[in-house]
Amino acid sequence: MTAPRLTLPSPAKLNLMLHILGRREDGYHELQTIFQFLDYGDEITFAVRDDGVIRLHTEFADVPHDSNLIVKAAKKLQEQSGCSLGIDIWIEKILPMGGGIGGGSSNAATTLLGLNHLWQLGWDEDRLAALGLTLGADVPVFVRGHAAFAEGVGEKLTPVEPEEPWYLVLVPQVSVSTAEIFSDPLLTRNTPPIKVRPVPKGNSRNDCLPVVARRYPEVRNALNLLGKFTEAKLTGTGSCVFGGFPSKAEADKVSALLTETLTGFVAKGSNVSMLHRKLQSLL
Ligand SMILES: C[C@@](CO)(OP(=O)(O)O)[C@H](O)COP(=O)(O)OP(=O)(O)OC[C@H]1O[C@@H](n2ccc(N)nc2=O)[C@H](O)[C@@H]1O
Numbered sequence: 716m717t718a719p720r721l722t723l724p725s726p727a728k729l730n731l732m733l734h735i736l737g738r739r740e741d742g743y744h745e746l747q748t749i750f751q752f753l754d755y756g757d758e759i760t761f762a763v764r765d766d767g768v769i770r771l772h773t774e775f776a777d778v779p780h781d782s783n784l785i786v787k788a789a790k791k792l793q794e795q796s797g798c799s800l801g802i803d804i805w806i807e808k809i810l811p812m813g814g815g816i817g818g819g820s821s822n823a824a825t826t827l828l829g830l831n832h833l834w835q836l837g838w839d840e841d842r843l844a845a846l847g848l849t850l851g852a853d854v855p856v857f858v859r860g861h862a863a864f865a866e867g868v869g870e871k872l873t874p875v876e877p878e879e880p881w882y883l884v885l886v887p888q889v890s891v892s893t894a895e896i897f898s899d900p901l902l903t904r905n906t907p908p909i910k911v912r913p914v915p916k917g918n919s920r921n922d923c924l925p926v927v928a929r930r931y932p933e934v935r936n937a938l939n940l941l942g943k944f945t946e947a948k949l950t951g952t953g954s955c956v957f958g959g960f961p962s963k964a965e966a967d968k969v970s971a972l973l974t975e976t977l978t979g980f981v982a983k984g985s986n987v988s989m990l991h992r993k994l995q996s997l998l
């Protein structure tokens with residue numbers, strides 16, 4: 716008998732703002748950022764196996780099997796829970812890698828939540844988020860599944876309710892190295908912390924933008940073109956650039972003009988991730 720399959724979404728995120736407050740002793744930077752999800756992402760399919768083997772069947776051109784965050788997440792959860800079951804995994808990957816929309820972190824979180832469900836581990840969200848943090852700074856927000864104001868390196872999360880516009884996301888065909896941006900001497904790393912809650916409107920700056928725009932002409936070009944229609948912003952350390960619109964029709968109209976020369980997609984912003992909406996529907 717073939718094992719039942721479960722398919723779950725793995726959404727993208729945007730950083731609606733990103734301030735860099737300083738550098739910690741371990742070299743990591745203290746941030747303040749707002750994460751919001753997109754109703755757009757990968758789909759991961761899981762089927763339980765009873766021999767304990769963890770296998771991702773979809774090949775990634777640049778990521779070896781055991782380095783894939785999906786496999787790393789599954790192995791850590793198996794080890795730490797002592798579970799004797801294994802898993803077969805397939806992914807339909809549509810999110811660009813290294814684009815600042817968090818595909819790898821989201822895949823890790825979807826794996827943690829999917830396996831917690833299928834292996835019937837009963838772990839709570841705190842425990843899954845703590846394990847997720849050991850895989851990457853952005854994993855916890857995907858585990859929690861609610862738009863959030865994040866502090867520290869992104870692990871201290873306060874739920875927030877930003878507007879949920881339609882976004883046009885442009886995907887410059889260049890991968891930006893997060894490490895390279897954080898080590899640039901010209902990076903602003905002394906923005907004063909925002910102490911007021913909720914975060915006052917107008918704090919939409921991304922401190923990485925000037926450095927990324929200077930180093931990557933493709934990103935600069937996308938910012939300039941989108942900036943003719945709406946406020947054009949950078950997500951994370953790039954390379955993706957996005958702007959909000961009040962309706963899908965307006966986002967589609969600008970998309971039709973810009974995607975003649977650039978790659979991009981239109982998606983709705985959402986404060987509850989589509990992964991969590993799907994998991995809720997399973998209960
Ligand atoms: C800054 C964000 C905002 O979402 O950028 P994006 O990755 O989404 O673009 C993330 O928190 C990125 O977190 P994460 O994805 O874990 O970063 P990594 O790729 O592991 O970081 C690579 C390197 O960047 C530097 N780094 C990263 C995060 C941070 N808060 N301070 C840092 O100084 C460190 O040198 C680290 O070794």
Ligand SMILES: Nc1ncnc2c1ncn2[C@@H]1O[C@H](COP(=O)(O)OP(=O)(O)O)[C@@H](O)[C@H]1O
Pocket residue numbers: 777778782783784785811812813814815816817818819820821822823951953
């Ligand atoms: N399942 C995965 N999906 C995407 N990237 C992955 C995955 N597993 C490992 N990676 C590695 O993580 C890097 C960052 O990926 P990603 O999270 O998509 O970018 P970003 O953090 O810029 O949004 C990739 O360049 C890739 O080398």
